[in-house]
Amino acid sequence: MAERKRWGMVIDLDRCTGCQACVVACQAENNIPLNTPDIVLQARSIQWIRVERYWSGIDENDPAKVKVGYLPVLCVHCTNAPCEPVCPVYAAYHNPEGLNVQVYNRCVGTRYCANNCPYHARYFNYWEREWPEPLNFQLNPDVTIRSKGIMEKCTFCVQRIRRAERRAKFEGRTVRDQEFTTACAQACPTGAIVFGNLADPSSLVSQLAKDARHYRLLEHLGTEPGVYHLKKVDPNYQGAEKSR
Amino acid sequence: MAASRRDFLKLAGASSAGAVVFAGCTIPAREMKVESPTRIPEDLVTGRDNWYATAGTRGNGVIVRVMEGRALKVEGNPDHPVNQGKSSVWDQALVQLLYHPDRYQRPLRLNGPRGSGNYAPLSWSDAIAQAAEAVRGATGGRLVVMTPPLSGPTLVAVEAFVRALGGSLLTLDLNDDAVYRAAVQRVFGAEALPDYDLARANTVLSIGADWLGAWGNPVRSGIGYGQFRQGKATRGYLIHIDSRFSATAANADEYVPCRPGSEGLVALAIAQALMAGNFGDPAAYPSGGAQALAAFAADQVAAQTGIPAERIRAIAQRLGQNRPAVVIGGGSAGAHTNGLFNLTQILNLNHLLGTVGRPGGVRLNPAPPAIPNFTAPFRSGTSSFTSWQGEMIRLRQLGSAAVILVFNVNPVFSLPPALGVREVMLNAGRVISFSTLPDETSELADLILPSHSPLEEWGVEVPDHGPGYQVVTFKQPVVNRVFDTRQFGDTILDVMRAIGGEVVRAVPFPTIRDGARLFVQPFFDRRAGSVTAETFDLFLNGVQQRGGWWSTAITQAAATRPASFATSPEPARFAGDDSYPFFLQPFMSPTLGSPEGAQLPWLQQTPDPVTTMAWGTWVEINRRVADRLGVREGDVVVVESPTGRIEAPVYINYGTPDWTVAIPIGNGHTAGGRWQKGVGVNPIGLLADLTEPQTGALAWAATRVRLTKTGRRVPLTKLEGYVPAVQLKGAEALKITNKDS
Numbered sequence: 001m002a003e004r005k006r007w008g009m010v011i012d013l014d015r016c017t018g019c020q021a022c023v024v025a026c027q028a029e030n031n032i033p034l035n036t037p038d039i040v041l042q043a044r045s046i047q048w049i050r051v052e053r054y055w056s057g058i059d060e061n062d063p064a065k066v067k068v069g070y071l072p073v074l075c076v077h078c079t080n081a082p083c084e085p086v087c088p089v090y091a092a093y094h095n096p097e098g099l100n101v102q103v104y105n106r107c108v109g110t111r112y113c114a115n116n117c118p119y120h121a122r123y124f125n126y127w128e129r130e131w132p133e134p135l136n137f138q139l140n141p142d143v144t145i146r147s148k149g150i151m152e153k154c155t156f157c158v159q160r161i162r163r164a165e166r167r168a169k170f171e172g173r174t175v176r177d178q179e180f181t182t183a184c185a186q187a188c189p190t191g192a193i194v195f196g197n198l199a200d201p202s203s204l205v206s207q208l209a210k211d212a213r214h215y216r217l218l219e220h221l222g223t224e225p226g227v228y229h230l231k232k233v234d235p236n237y238q239g240a241e242k243s244r
Numbered sequence: 245m246a247a248s249r250r251d252f253l254k255l256a257g258a259s260s261a262g263a264v265v266f267a268g269c270t271i272p273a274r275e276m277k278v279e280s281p282t283r284i285p286e287d288l289v290t291g292r293d294n295w296y297a298t299a300g301t302r303g304n305g306v307i308v309r310v311m312e313g314r315a316l317k318v319e320g321n322p323d324h325p326v327n328q329g330k331s332s333v334w335d336q337a338l339v340q341l342l343y344h345p346d347r348y349q350r351p352l353r354l355n356g357p358r359g360s361g362n363y364a365p366l367s368w369s370d371a372i373a374q375a376a377e378a379v380r381g382a383t384g385g386r387l388v389v390m391t392p393p394l395s396g397p398t399l400v401a402v403e404a405f406v407r408a409l410g411g412s413l414l415t416l417d418l419n420d421d422a423v424y425r426a427a428v429q430r431v432f433g434a435e436a437l438p439d440y441d442l443a444r445a446n447t448v449l450s451i452g453a454d455w456l457g458a459w460g461n462p463v464r465s466g467i468g469y470g471q472f473r474q475g476k477a478t479r480g481y482l483i484h485i486d487s488r489f490s491a492t493a494a495n496a497d498e499y500v501p502c503r504p505g506s507e508g509l510v511a512l513a514i515a516q517a518l519m520a521g522n523f524g525d526p527a528a529y530p531s532g533g534a535q536a537l538a539a540f541a542a543d544q545v546a547a548q549t550g551i552p553a554e555r556i557r558a559i560a561q562r563l564g565q566n567r568p569a570v571v572i573g574g575g576s577a578g579a580h581t582n583g584l585f586n587l588t589q590i591l592n593l594n595h596l597l598g599t600v601g602r603p604g605g606v607r608l609n610p611a612p613p614a615i616p617n618f619t620a621p622f623r624s625g626t627s628s629f630t631s632w633q634g635e636m637i638r639l640r641q642l643g644s645a646a647v648i649l650v651f652n653v654n655p656v657f658s659l660p661p662a663l664g665v666r667e668v669m670l671n672a673g674r675v676i677s678f679s680t681l682p683d684e685t686s687e688l689a690d691l692i693l694p695s696h697s698p699l700e701e702w703g704v705e706v707p708d709h710g711p712g713y714q715v716v717t718f719k720q721p722v723v724n725r726v727f728d729t730r731q732f733g734d735t736i737l738d739v740m741r742a743i744g745g746e747v748v749r750a751v752p753f754p755t756i757r758d759g760a761r762l763f764v765q766p767f768f769d770r771r772a773g774s775v776t777a778e779t780f781d782l783f784l785n786g787v788q789q790r791g792g793w794w795s796t797a798i799t800q801a802a803a804t805r806p807a808s809f810a811t812s813p814e815p816a817r818f819a820g821d822d823s824y825p826f827f828l829q830p831f832m833s834p835t836l837g838s839p840e841g842a843q844l845p846w847l848q849q850t851p852d853p854v855t856t857m858a859w860g861t862w863v864e865i866n867r868r869v870a871d872r873l874g875v876r877e878g879d880v881v882v883v884e885s886p887t888g889r890i891e892a893p894v895y896i897n898y899g900t901p902d903w904t905v906a907i908p909i910g911n912g913h914t915a916g917g918r919w920q921k922g923v924g925v926n927p928i929g930l931l932a933d934l935t936e937p938q939t940g941a942l943a944w945a946a947t948r949v950r951l952t953k954t955g956r957r958v959p960l961t962k963l964e965g966y967v968p969a970v971q972l973k974g975a976e977a978l979k980i981t982n983k984d985s
Contacts, residue, residue, distance in 0.1 A: 013978060014479070015470040017456045017495050018853035020835060021463075024333040024846050028317050035849040037859040037923070040961040045849070047963075053494075053856055054969050054978050058898045060867045063501055066899040068494035068854065071978040132345040132918075134726060137314045186319055189330040189466030190473075215979050229979070233479060235497060237982035 003174045006098035006226065007156050008198035009185070010208040011072050013232040015192035018051050018070035022184035022193060029157060029183035031143045033129030046123040048154040049074040049184050069232050072193070074184070075100060075121040075154035076217060079224035083113035083122060091151070098198070098226055099156055107150040114151060118218050122153045156195070157182040177203040198226065296722040297321050297791030298699065300335040301837070302419075302461040303707025305791040308339070308699060308722040315339050315699055315723045320463070321791045323774075325711040327463045334837045335463075337844045341697045342726060344843060346917035347681055348694030349727040358670055359688050368730065371693050375735075376742030378674040378691070379409065382647035386673075387411030388635060389649045390685075391732075393420065395623040396704030397759025398733035403620040404750040405736050413624070414635055416653040418909070419458065419838060420626040422941040423578035427587035432600065434800055436609035439712045440570050442468030443475060444604035447562055447569035449483045449514075450492060451507050451590050452577025457491035457834035457853070459575045461709040469495075481566060483559055485510055485551070487576055487945070488829040488906045489864075489899025491853045500559070501901035503550040504827040504945055505816025507577035508586035510549050511593055512540035513556045514563070515809055518596055521557075523564020525598030530806050537809060550901070568604025569597050576829060579945035583936040585814040592807040601802025607712035608800040615763055618752065622706050628940030629659075633933070636663050644673045651678040651695060651732050656685040657913060658839050660931045660942075662887060678732045681843050683916045695732040700725050702756045703733075704763040714798035716767065718760065718787045731756055767793045819932030820886045820948030826865075828885060828949045829906040830927050836910035842920040852908065855895050856963035861924030864897040864906040865951070873951055880956040883907070885949045888929035893958050896968070905949055 026032065026049045035045040052071040059065040077100045084092045084100070091106035092113050102122075114122040128148040131139065139145065142159035146152045164180040177196055185193040196205035205228075208214075213231040216224075293311045300306035305324025309317040318338050322329035351371035352363035366374075379387060387409050394402055394415070406413045428437055442448060442465065455465045472480035484496035487504040502510055518524040519534035520541075530536060542553035549556075563569040573590030580586060599605025612622035627635075632655070639646045648669060655665045669675050669688040677689035680697050703719035730738075733756040740747045753759040761784060767773060768783040773795035777783035787793050818827070835850040835858070836842055849858050863881055865873075875881060877896045882889060883905065892907065900906060912926025934943040971977060 012470075012474055014473050017466060017469060018491065019456065019462060019466060020333050020850045020853060021331060021336070021466075024336040024850055025331070027846055028336050028339065034845045035858075036845070037961050040849065040858050040963075041959055043965075045963070050963065051851070051853070052969065052977070053851075053853065053964065054971050055898055056970065056980075058867075058968075058970070060898075063489065063866055063899045063901050064499055066489065066499070068899075069978045069980065070494075070853070073977075134343045135340065135345055137343050137726075138316060138339045140316050141311060183317075186329070187331045187336065189327075189332070189463045190470030191467070191475075192470065212983075213981060217977060218975075230474075231979040231981045233473070233982070234980050235479075235481065235982055237980050 004199045005197050006199040007077070007161065008098070008196065008205055008209070008226040008228070009156070009182070010194045010205050010228045010230065012192045012208070012230040013069065013071060014213070014230065015190040016051070016070045016072060017190055018053060019189065020051060021187040021189060022049050022072060023047055023051060025183040025187035026154070028138070029140060029143070030155070031139050031145055033125070034131070044126055046152065048123070067234065071229070073119060073121065073217070074227065076119055076223070076225035076227040077156060079226065080222060082116040082118065082223060086112040086116045088112070097161070099158060101158070102151060102153055102155070104144055104146055104150055104152070109149040109151065111151065118221055118223065122151050125150055125152065296720065297718070297789060298722055299703065299705050299717045299719040300327070300338065301332065302334070302463070303705070303709055303717070304331065304335055304461070304463055305717050306331060306335050306338070307791070310722055313723055315342055323790050324717070324792065325713070325715050325794050326461065326707050326709065328467060330463050330467055332463045333835060333847060333850055334841065337841070337846045338699055340844045340846055341680070342699045342723070344681060344917060347697070347727055348679070348692055348729065351694065352692040354690040358675070358690065361687060363692065368728070371691060372735070372738045372742050374691055375676055375693060375739050378647055378676060379739060380743050383410050385410055385412065386642060386645050387647050387649070388414060388639060389651070390414045390416065390653050390655060391651045392653050393417050393624050393626050395706060396763050397753065397756045398703055399624050400618050400620045400752055400759060401733045401736050401756065404752060405740055405747070408740070408747040408750040412635065414627045414632060415624055416632070416655055416658060417626045418658055419832060421459070421574050421578060422626060422628060422939050423583040423936050424574040424587055426584055426939045427573070427578065427591050430588055431591040431595070432606065432608055433803060434608045435611040436710060436800065437708055439464070439607040439609060439710060440468065440572055441604050441607050442480070442570070443471035445472060445480055445568050445570045446478060446604065447481050447483070447566045448472065448572065449485070449559065449563060449569065449593070450572040451485045451510065453572050453574035454490040454492045454831065454834070455572060456495055458832040458837055462834070464709050481562065483562070487827065487901060487904055488831060489854065489897050490831065491834050493899060494854050499899060500551055500555060503548065503903060504576070504829065505580045505582060505818070506545070506549040507573070508582060508589040508810070509540060509545045509813060510551060510556070511573070511586070511589035512537055512809060513542045513545045513549070514560045515589070515593060515596055515807070516540050517542055517557045517560035518564050521561060521564060523560060524596040528595040528598060528804065528806050530809055536811060540813075563597060567597065568599050568602065570594060570599050570605050571597065576831070576945045578936070579943055580816040581934055581936060581943045581946055582814040582816045583941065583943060584938050585810060589809060592809055595805060595807035600804060606802070608802050609710040609712060610714050610798050610800040612706040613714060613716065613766065615766060629935055629942035630940030632659060633663060636665060636668055639668045639672065640664065643671050646672040647674045647676070648672045649676045649678065650685050650689070652680060652840070654683045654685045654839060656688070657683065657926060658928065660887070660933055661929050662933055678735060680729070681917055684914060687915045693735050694727070694729045695735070696725060696729050699723065700729070701731050702760045704760050712799060713794065713796045715792065715794040716764070717792040718764065720788055733759070764793060770795070772797065816946065817934060818946050818948050819934055824885065824948035824950045826905040826949050826951065827903050827945070828930060828947045829904050829945055830909050830931065831906060833908040833910040839910050842910050842913055842923065843917045845919045848919055848923065851963040855897060857895060857960060858963070859923055859961040861892045861908060861911045861927065862895040862960070863892045863951070864895050864900050866898060866900040866902060867896050869902060870894060870896055873953055875953055878957050878960050880954045880958060882952045882954060883927070883930060883949050884952070885930040885932065885947045887932050887947070890925045890927060890930060891954060892925050893960060895960065905951065
């Protein structure tokens with residue numbers, strides 16, 4: 001009997017230092033195009049996972065009061081994904097393992113999905129991207145190169161999931177917890193990112209997702225994200241401040 | 245020439261082990277694009293991959309995924325004790341260095357005036373012959389070799405070469421904290437740098453060292469940090485004291501700005517408060533106890549340090565009551581004319597807190613192993629700034645009699661221009677470069693004998709930031725060479741053979757690969773440690789598979805001793821008078837990691853953790869200072885010091901103290917690859933040549949600057965939007981709690 005799967009992730013904001021190892025690891029794994037200065041200036045950088053940095057406690061008379069919080073944001077693979085119903089060509093679809101999949105060959109580039117994504121986790125290819133030779137030798141053969149005019153986003157390293165599933169099938173067993181992980185989680189020095197099967201109550205992610213600090217990004221929207229964040233801890237925290 | 249698919253397959257089949265030989269042929273673009281026209285990407289099925297272990301950056305061990313002879317992805321080596329499977333942005337980017345399109349692809353000879361950039365290719369045999377010809381007569385101190393710190397067989401070869409010709413070896417590494425190294429020697433009596441057991445500490449105080457940014461090995465620190473925060477019963481508490489709001493300050497529970505150069509006084513005041521409150525370990529109290537340090541009581545030094553007295557007392561109380569507590573000092577705290585004084589006082593606190601050699605404290609590392617039959621040390625140190633100064637004066641006198649060899653260091657960019665490295669190079673008799681990529685120094689070479697990138701090299705290294713026991717990392721090529729390059733050490737050995745005579749007898753082994761074998765022989769003979777085997781060949785296989793050899797049995801015991809605090813203050817000196825109101829805090833960019841990192845697009849495009857800036861250089865000041873100057877974010881200002889002047893846009897960093905101007909180092913190159921040249925400005929020209937007298941290290945935080953408005957604005961290449969990223973009340977994306985679960 002095939003085991004039920006709901007791939008998911010837990011990100012502990014109290015461990016995250018904002019070091020960007022996950023960002024570069026993802027770019028290396030998933031053939032993400034180079035974000036040259038002109039692209040960064042147009043705010044059209046592609047980062048399937050990005051680390052947002054938030055200021056708090058700003059006091060112009062006392063720099064010592066300033067606090068910084070880091071929030072890694074990626075596609076959270078919603079159960080009720082706002083990007084899916086708006087796609088006219090069914091390029092964004094939900095697979096049986098809980099992944100929100102982007103089918104590159106169906107995409108016609110309407111960008112409706114990006115408009116509807118509350119997490120800003122979908123990226124459009126405005127240009128045909130090039131890797132000057134021999135930089136292209138580094139490209140991962142497991143991952144399609146996306147062409148101009150289509151949407152892309154975090155896939156939860158689907159190629160790694162498939163590889164692990166094939167190996168397990170070949171060996172006549174089910175996939176073991178933590179026998180593989182995503183590129184971002186593998187690189188993360190502090191262990192802030194953990195990936196696994198949320199449908200398996202004994203898995204590490206299921207355990208961590210029950211932590212008292214857990215919450216999900218913008219969960220009041222009812223999207224049912226598959227990524228749980230664990231609140232940052234600040235012993236001196238006095239509650240949220242007024243918007244500036 | 246374009247190869248057909250059939251030619252390509254024939255070539256791949258004929259080369260060793262089916263690996264692809266890329267030199268001189270190109271593969272059609274369609275071969276490199278994996279498309280799945282009818283199936284969705286999740287159904288892709290690919291071939292087998294191999295993983296090869298080798299050395300990464302900053303002492304990490306890495307494994308590299310290789311398919312069809314191509315290196316695809318770097319991961320941390322899960323077996324390696326230093327980084328335990330984790331990796332940094334710099335490790336990840338090693339593949340971009342390997343496949344950088346602007347690498348020197350073959351030996352080149354200058355064809356025109358020096359610095360013109362006109363080069364003609366030549367064969368390796370001609371290049372070796374010409375290099376040998378240039379070097380042969382350069383005896384009697386006329387030869388200077390400039391390299392990064394070397395280790396293992398490469399160091400043995402280069403040392404033998406330099407010694408045989410009576411030359412000198414100059415090493416350069418902007419990340420080598422020489423003052424910290426000296427303070428460790430002084431306070432802990434250890435030759436190797438210590439490891440901090442963050443995972444088991446309850447309180448961490450760091451002063452000046454940006455250990456979550458670019459100082460030391462942030463991967464190793466990060467592993468400990470994760471455990472320190474959420475891997476044990478009580479959550480650890482981090483206090484960071486600094487004259488700049490760094491990546492470490494951004495992650496601290498308490499950030500305490502201090503005046504630059506006063507870090508030693510801060511430590512003394514904390515020591516005084518610890519002893520006065522009986523929080524410390526009485527066995528480690530220096531004679532006289534708190535009374536001996538009465539002159540440094542918090543109230544006495546508050547004005548000089550910029551830290552209120554009650555804050556210092558509160559820090560001391562927390563350190564004393566919430567143990568194990570560990571204190572880290574380095575970076576900007578040691579980058580003053582009184583740097584060694586500062587770091588000595590800071591590290592001494594560990595004795596007072598009784599954490600040296602104890603869980604949750606300071607773990608000493610053993611010295612690198614001695615290798616029989618070799619006189620060279622396992623790892624070279626870094627030449628001090630004063631020895632660079634001395635050598636430049638000597639070379640200027642030698643003029644055209646000097647022969648300069650340079651390998652993968654860029655002193656023209658990385659050292660203050662007042663040193664005159666560029667002029668020395670322009671006037672030297674011969675300049676020969678062995679560098680992998682073009683840069684400001686290499687472009688002055690008459691002859692270029694390009695080297696492999698790290699993923700194509702053999703070698704043996706000892707990590708600078710070990711785990712508390714002996715670790716030796718084995719370096720091996722993970723793919724066949726991409727271009728017609730050779731390993732630096734092998735080229736040096738070839739040049740020695742071409743010179744012949746007396747020099748040849750100094751060659752201890754024919755190739756660096758053979759040297760690497762010799763270097764691990766002693767560990768085989770031990771028949772203990774992480775790899776043991778019946779025969780040496782099996783042992784070597786094991787070492788190559790595991791990425792090295794380590795033994796938890798080889799440690800360095802810590803001698804507990806009383807702390808020896810200074811009894812009189814040693815104030816810092818600064819270049820620039822009151823007409824320069826700000827203190828310049830240059831810092832190594834946490835994303836580039838070194839000036840060489842600017843060559844790699846993954847590092848350039850990665851947002852800086854604190855500012856989210858990418859692709860450039862910026863000037864960090866706080867909002868109050870900006871308002872006083874009448875500038876906004878993105879406004880270009882002139883930063884002027886007694887020795888230099890640059891222009892760069894302002895970034896408002898809310899945590900920057902009023903007295904600080906912080907600028908990242910790494911960009912501002914005028915030469916090099918396509919992703920480096922013309923990006924940002926180089927702040928190193930602002931630095932005065934003040935030094936820390938006992939170590940001869942450049943006091944890079946000892947320069948004062950002034951800022952002037954230019955009236956120009958530029959858009960900033962950053963991840964955040966046009967307004968400061970502050971969360972909206974009631975709709976926080978990042979949630980915070982004050983309860984430790």
